Amino acid sequence: MLAYKAWGIVPVATRSLKSRPSLLSRTFSTSYIMNKERVCIIGSGNWGSAVGKIIGQNVLNFPDLFEPQVNQWVFEETYKGEKLTAIINREHENVKYLPGIKFGDNIKAIPDIVDACSGATVLVFVLPHQFVRGVCEKIKGSISPNARGISLIKGLDISPEGITLFSQEISRMLDIEMAALSGANIADEVANEKFCETTIGSTSPENGDLFFKLFHTPYFRVNVIRDHVGVELCGALKNIVAVAAGFTDGLKYGSNTKAAIIRRGLMEMRKFGKTFFSTVESETFFESCGVADLITTCSGGRNRKVAEAYVTSGKPIEVLERELLNGQKLQGTLTAQEVHEFLLARKMVDEFPLFTTVYNICYEGAHPETIVHDI
Ligand SMILES: NC(=O)c1ccc[n+]([C@@H]2O[C@H](COP(=O)([O-])OP(=O)(O)OC[C@H]3O[C@@H](n4cnc5c(N)ncnc54)[C@H](O)[C@@H]3O)[C@@H](O)[C@H]2O)c1
Numbered sequence: 270m271l272a273y274k275a276w277g278i279v280p281v282a283t284r285s286l287k288s289r290p291s292l293l294s295r296t297f298s299t300s301y302i303m304n305k306e307r308v309c310i311i312g313s314g315n316w317g318s319a320v321g322k323i324i325g326q327n328v329l330n331f332p333d334l335f336e337p338q339v340n341q342w343v344f345e346e347t348y349k350g351e352k353l354t355a356i357i358n359r360e361h362e363n364v365k366y367l368p369g370i371k372f373g374d375n376i377k378a379i380p381d382i383v384d385a386c387s388g389a390t391v392l393v394f395v396l397p398h399q400f401v402r403g404v405c406e407k408i409k410g411s412i413s414p415n416a417r418g419i420s421l422i423k424g425l426d427i428s429p430e431g432i433t434l435f436s437q438e439i440s441r442m443l444d445i446e447m448a449a450l451s452g453a454n455i456a457d458e459v460a461n462e463k464f465c466e467t468t469i470g471s472t473s474p475e476n477g478d479l480f481f482k483l484f485h486t487p488y489f490r491v492n493v494i495r496d497h498v499g500v501e502l503c504g505a506l507k508n509i510v511a512v513a514a515g516f517t518d519g520l521k522y523g524s525n526t527k528a529a530i531i532r533r534g535l536m537e538m539r540k541f542g543k544t545f546f547s548t549v550e551s552e553t554f555f556e557s558c559g560v561a562d563l564i565t566t567c568s569g570g571r572n573r574k575v576a577e578a579y580v581t582s583g584k585p586i587e588v589l590e591r592e593l594l595n596g597q598k599l600q601g602t603l604t605a606q607e608v609h610e611f612l613l614a615r616k617m618v619d620e621f622p623l624f625t626t627v628y629n630i631c632y633e634g635a636h637p638e639t640i641v642h643d644i
Pocket residue numbers: 312313314315316317318343344345366395396397398400421422423424454455456457596597598599600
């Protein structure tokens with residue numbers, strides 16, 4: 270707590286830390302105090318823009334700790350005849366991915382990924398999981414030696430050969446320490462400052478402190494835990510469950526069915542975590558990244574919305590993604606496919622009936638009603 274008083278943090282933050290071992294009581298190492306942190310946000314979609322608003326404000330709240338300017342890498346595109354970066358830097362708003370929300374003029378949109386990351390000591394990865402490797406390839410070798418990062422990506426790097434968390438993959442490719450953030454955080458609601466919680470997983474207490482300061486606000490309450498693997502797994506696997514929930518909405522099955530899907534989904538998420546990652550803790554599934562994210566994503570998320578439309582319209586998922594999401598990317602169907610290939614290679618598909626049924630509906634032409642018959 271002393272460290273927080275020294276930095277002027279509002280003590281309400283620590284109230285969220287009830288039963289879990291807290292990482293917040295550690296003091297800062299002097300190196301953080303001596304050298305200001307320079308932050309780069311890698312990604313600028315719906316969630317990337319919402320966290321840009323938070324980060325832009327929080328760096329100004331800690332002027333002794335952070336440089337005031339935050340770079341944000343923007344995948345350049347043309348929006349209504351003008352470059353998106355030019356619009357963002359003029360309007361201080363991402364008019365395509367988070368319209369109607371202003372962020373600080375200290376957020377600088379940069380189209381070149383290497384320029385954006387230049388000199389950064391804190392890297393925030395927030396982009397759809399299918400683009401992560403390509404981005405890391407481009408910045409490999411040009412990252413500050415003292416940089417560290419945090420992954421806000423909800424997805425897994427899976428192949429039949431094995432699973433890697435994106436934090437691990439980024440850490441391997443860039444040789445930096447990584448933490449993970451995930452929670453019940455629909456971007457538009459966070460951007461409109463509706464109260465919610467989130468979970469940061471960090472094995473390093475110092476980095477946990479740093480990321481707490483970067484993300485916590487009175488309306489976006491951060492809890493820091495050690496189980497970064499569990500945090501990241503929850504964020505990825507919940508997207509498959511959200512697709513299942515969307516199917517039941519399309520079938521007009523009601524709240525009891527949705528609750529059953531959430532319960533079954535939570536059980537499979539925990540089983541998957543415990544089976545393939547020895548360090549995952551059961552308690553993590555009760556954090557914001559676990560059951561809370563399942564509830565919100567199965568009620569208001571994009572995966573749910575597109576899956577519902579799949580049932581009601583009969584159109585292919587890729588078509589609905591284009592029609593309904595305005596450039597935003599669906600993660601749940603891709604994750605269902607990746608998880609399925611991984612389980613198939615281990616002859617374990619029958620042990621995860623909900624994950625398997627979502628895959629069968631999306632990719633094998635199974636009827637949406639099998640979401641209740643086959644689980
Ligand atoms: N949106 C949310 O409510 C929310 C909340 C929490 C976590 N997340 C997670 O955050 C991550 C990022 O999601 P988002 O919502 O910010 O993104 P998004 O789906 O809104 O936007 C897609 C982004 O991908 C970019 N893009 C398109 N083609 C690209 C390419 N070839 N290479 C690189 N980038 C490209 C677009 O410019 C855009 O910034 C995802 O893992 C998502 O699951 C999202």
